[in-house]
Amino acid sequence: MDNRVKIEALKERLSLCWQNEDLLHAALTHGSYSSEHPGAGDNQRLEFLGDAVLELVISDYLYRTYPGLSEGELTRLRAAVVCEPSLVRVARELDLGSCLYMGRGEERAGGRERPSILADAFEALLGAIYLDQGLEAARRTALRYLEPIVRDVLEGRVERDYKTELQEILQEEGQVEIRYHILREEGPDHSKTFTAAVYFWGREMGRGSGRSKKEAEQRAACQALTRLGYLKKGPRGDG
Numbered sequence: 001m002d003n004r005v006k007i008e009a010l011k012e013r014l015s016l017c018w019q020n021e022d023l024l025h026a027a028l029t030h031g032s033y034s035s036e037h038p039g040a041g042d043n044q045r046l047e048f049l050g051d052a053v054l055e056l057v058i059s060d061y062l063y064r065t066y067p068g069l070s071e072g073e074l075t076r077l078r079a080a081v082v083c084e085p086s087l088v089r090v091a092r093e094l095d096l097g098s099c100l101y102m103g104r105g106e107e108r109a110g111g112r113e114r115p116s117i118l119a120d121a122f123e124a125l126l127g128a129i130y131l132d133q134g135l136e137a138a139r140r141t142a143l144r145y146l147e148p149i150v151r152d153v154l155e156g157r158v159e160r161d162y163k164t165e166l167q168e169i170l171q172e173e174g175q176v177e178i179r180y181h182i183l184r185e186e187g188p189d190h191s192k193t194f195t196a197a198v199y200f201w202g203r204e205m206g207r208g209s210g211r212s213k214k215e216a217e218q219r220a221a222c223q224a225l226t227r228l229g230y231l232k233k234g235p236r237g238d239g
Contacts, residue, residue, distance in 0.1 A: 003028075006098045013094060014141065019132050027128035028096070030117060032103030040101070043124035050127030053135070054082055057142045062150070072168050079164035080153040081146055084119045084214055090145040091118035096125070109190025116212050162221035169230060170200065177201050180217045196220045 007028065011018070018024055023046070031042040058081055062074050069077065080086070091097065097112035100121060111117055130138040163180075170176040183195045196216035197207045206227060208219025 003099050003101070006095065010094060010096070010099050014129075016129065016133060016137065016141075023128040023132045024125075025101070027124040028099050028121065029101040030103070030106065030111065030121075032106035032111065033101040036103045043121065046124035046127035046131075047120045048127070049130065050123035050125065053126050053130045053138050054123060054142055057139045058082055058146065060139075061143060061147075076161065076164050076168060077150070077153060079161040081150055083161050084115055084212075086146070086149045087119035087122045088115045089149065091122040093145060094122070094125075096121045106190075111190075116214070162218050162225055165230070166198070166221045166224055169225070169228070180220065182213055182216065183207070198224050200224075
């Protein structure tokens, strides 16, 4: 698929003058493309960097903008803002899915709409902007799209981060040992279902299933919170 027109549109939306445009293309290269085109590389290293940039930018923004929030409240708010559903929302707003260099097999399997791929692509994009333009440009880009999500989180319009909530609640009792384990993977590679369980000091507290490991772990944490009495019911699809 020729995505050059889509990438040009993305550049216009970002309003950045790239010094090294190769960084942008690297950020948009999924691992499935490099598998079919040896030597092409992929966006995993940029995603690693962008994840750190994103956490710093959002942490700084929340600290300065909401001086009345406690450390625990800031942690929960940050986790909800940088969680996969929020990053997918931004990636779709930027139309990153159509810009990706992707292997034909992954594309046929719906990879351009796969949440984990979209979230990773946005983080990789931030990593590329940081390397090419510096931290201030990365900060402006991140906040341009994530500030509305912060407001939505505060007003209860964004999916909650149950893993962070569970961690915070259990830590109130002191040091804790929380562990997540993927119990099984079912289905073909392009349409897997994962089942995860969460353990507290070796005892299973909750279990859940999802289309990604992250989603399954979130649902397991949600069930644990429900069993502990902190939630009336979990999100649709919980195990």
